[in-house]
Amino acid sequence: MSAGLKTSSTIFAALLTCLAAAAPLALSAYDLNLLARFMSFALLAMGIVLIWGYCGILSLGQGVFFGLGAYAIAMHMKLAALPQGSVPDFMMWSGRESLPWWWAPLESGLVAVIAVFVVPAVFAGLFAFLVFSRRVGGTYFALITQALALAFATLLVSRQGATGGFNGLTNFSTLFGMDINASGRDVQLYLVTLALLVLTYFGLTMLLNSRFGLLLRASRDGENRVRFLGFNPTPLKVAAFAIAGMLAGLSGALFTVHAGNISPAMVGVVPSIEMVIWVAVGGRYSLIGAIAGAIFLNFARDWISSAFPTLWLYFIGALFILTVTLLPSGLAGLVTQNLRKTPAAP
Amino acid sequence: MTQPLLRVAGITVAYGVFKALDDFSLTVEQGETRVVIGPNGAGKSTLCDAIIGRVRPVSGHIYFDDKDVIRMPEQDIVTLGICRKFQTPGVLQSLTVWDNLALAAQGDKRWWRTFSRAERAQEEERVRAILEQVRLADRSSAAAGLLSHGEKQWLEIGMVLATGAQLILLDEPTAGMGPRETEKTADLIHGLGNSRTVLVIDHDMTFVEQLASKVTVMHQGKFLAEGSVADVRSNADVASVYLGHSG
Numbered sequence: 001m002s003a004g005l006k007t008s009s010t011i012f013a014a015l016l017t018c019l020a021a022a023a024p025l026a027l028s029a030y031d032l033n034l035l036a037r038f039m040s041f042a043l044l045a046m047g048i049v050l051i052w053g054y055c056g057i058l059s060l061g062q063g064v065f066f067g068l069g070a071y072a073i074a075m076h077m078k079l080a081a082l083p084q085g086s087v088p089d090f091m092m093w094s095g096r097e098s099l100p101w102w103w104a105p106l107e108s109g110l111v112a113v114i115a116v117f118v119v120p121a122v123f124a125g126l127f128a129f130l131v132f133s134r135r136v137g138g139t140y141f142a143l144i145t146q147a148l149a150l151a152f153a154t155l156l157v158s159r160q161g162a163t164g165g166f167n168g169l170t171n172f173s174t175l176f177g178m179d180i181n182a183s184g185r186d187v188q189l190y191l192v193t194l195a196l197l198v199l200t201y202f203g204l205t206m207l208l209n210s211r212f213g214l215l216l217r218a219s220r221d222g223e224n225r226v227r228f229l230g231f232n233p234t235p236l237k238v239a240a241f242a243i244a245g246m247l248a249g250l251s252g253a254l255f256t257v258h259a260g261n262i263s264p265a266m267v268g269v270v271p272s273i274e275m276v277i278w279v280a281v282g283g284r285y286s287l288i289g290a291i292a293g294a295i296f297l298n299f300a301r302d303w304i305s306s307a308f309p310t311l312w313l314y315f316i317g318a319l320f321i322l323t324v325t326l327l328p329s330g331l332a333g334l335v336t337q338n339l340r341k342t343p344a345a346p
Numbered sequence: 347m348t349q350p351l352l353r354v355a356g357i358t359v360a361y362g363v364f365k366a367l368d369d370f371s372l373t374v375e376q377g378e379t380r381v382v383i384g385p386n387g388a389g390k391s392t393l394c395d396a397i398i399g400r401v402r403p404v405s406g407h408i409y410f411d412d413k414d415v416i417r418m419p420e421q422d423i424v425t426l427g428i429c430r431k432f433q434t435p436g437v438l439q440s441l442t443v444w445d446n447l448a449l450a451a452q453g454d455k456r457w458w459r460t461f462s463r464a465e466r467a468q469e470e471e472r473v474r475a476i477l478e479q480v481r482l483a484d485r486s487s488a489a490a491g492l493l494s495h496g497e498k499q500w501l502e503i504g505m506v507l508a509t510g511a512q513l514i515l516l517d518e519p520t521a522g523m524g525p526r527e528t529e530k531t532a533d534l535i536h537g538l539g540n541s542r543t544v545l546v547i548d549h550d551m552t553f554v555e556q557l558a559s560k561v562t563v564m565h566q567g568k569f570l571a572e573g574s575v576a577d578v579r580s581n582a583d584v585a586s587v588y589l590g591h592s593g
Contacts, residue, residue, distance in 0.1 A: 215457075225505075227420050229429070229450050230429075
């Protein structure tokens with residue numbers, strides 16, 4: 001990326017941030033809530049840029065890490081609303097009288113926040129280590145992650161008594177001692193999400209422009225060459241995958257807070273593939289492209305599926321095929337190409 | 347007496363029943379430039395693969411500076427001081443020429459060290475020197491994928507040099523080059539003098555003559571002959587192999 005392009009994308013990012021910070025003044029409560037949800041998705045989408053765009057690792061299982069973060073915060077919100085020692089309603093319906101051992105620690109808000117970051121990151125890191133240290137990659141990796149998403153969603157559905165099963169977890173009222181439905185809370189939560197999005201954007205920009213980012217691109221271009229220059233590509237890829245997993249977990253937690261529920265339908269194979277499509281359309285080499293892809297495609301989804309309920313999957317499928325054949329770098333690729341064509345100022 | 351830098355001792359590499367290398371031995375002295383030639387399928391590239399740890403021999407040993415590298419992880423072999431240029435140029439396409447060399451020149455290659463800027467100045471100096479050496483100074487900010495074929499070959503030679511490796515393996519460095527580029531490549535290798543030990547694999551005899559070094563001839567995974575270019579040319583076994591009467 002040329003220096004000029006780098007400055008212009010920083011200015012662009014700053015303008016977008018100001019615009020987004022003013023959004024609560026202009027949008028209805030409903031639209032603001034949608035925007036907040038989709039901005040949560042954008043965090044996950046940036047993780048996909050890191051692993052897919054920069055490392056060439058296609059994961060069709062980001063829903064799993066999204067789900068880990070989402071369920072961690074959802075379990076905490078469930079417990080927080082209960083009197084000490086009682087179990088959530090759905091457990092009682094399944095005849096469970098005590099909390100499963102892995103629920104108990106999440107009663108603490110601090111543990112829940114740590115879990116949102118650490119559980120998906122560690123799980124993604126371990127998974128990536130097992131696969132990459134055996135030098136499995138490419139299509140095989142994509143298929144393994146897809147199987148993981150399927151297994152994870154199936155597990156959640158089948159453990160009705162511990163996970164809420166098909167319905168997932170819903171009916172939250174408090175978060176860290178605050179009434180989640182109080183007036184003005186939606187704007188606060190929106191601003192927190194925006195802040196995290198901006199922080200992540202600049203954090204990842206720094207990471208991708210560092211020597212670490214350079215090495216990631218290098219091992220995407222020629223893993224063997226990098227290995228025979230004396231680097232071990234495995235820890236690099238594991239670290240990148242763990243970071244992407246952590247962002248997906250954070251994304252899931254924020255989404256759950258905004259949406260007020262989380263269910264296996266959000267974490268399985270289909271949503272995991274949709275996540276990749278957001279990034280493919282927005283541009284897999286561009287963080288801003290991925291943010292835009294996540295937000296715009298989800299607004300489009302909201303609009304199309306309420307106007308023509310059956311058409312959404314056809315629409316997104318067609319869009320994906322068009323992007324892959326005509327715009328391999330997504331919409332962001334189109335923009336940067338045009339920027340490069342304009343002659344530099346004298 | 348100095349001991350040889352590289353000693354390949356009776357290695358066998360087998361793919362099923364086919365032996366790509368069959369009890370093959372080779373000794374290369376410190377500072378020497380050695381050329382390995384042989385018909386297609388003689389096992390020349392497999393020899394490189396075995397030395398850098400890309401394939402593991404079923405028997406035999408490879409000593410580098412008296413250390414047996416046969417079971418070492420690939421990146422540790424590089425750290426010891428062996429680096430190889432691949433047959434089809436393995437430059438990192440989307441990185442600039444400079445970045446390709448800078449990664450190769452990074453001193454400590456453990457992953458967490460990529461965040462440290464401690465040795466950057468030293469590294470930059472090295473990259474500048476190499477750019478001059480491989481004649482790519484004016485191309486340093488070009489993406490490696492946009493270089494001509496010959497330039498890619500030189501860039502990869504530069505990367506191999508930039509690692510600071512004592513022993514460099516050049517697998518067909520002149521493949522796809524015209525006569526002028528080939529000559530420049532020979533000059534480049536001559537220019538290294540005794541500072542590096544070089545093992546060159548090629549079958550372009552003009553290039554081999556330009557290098558004017560000791561030649562080892564391989565055939566069907568085995569040692570066939572060794573000597574100066576003239577010796578090898580006059581060797582009856584070598585002639586029969588190249589004319590296809592290997593019987």
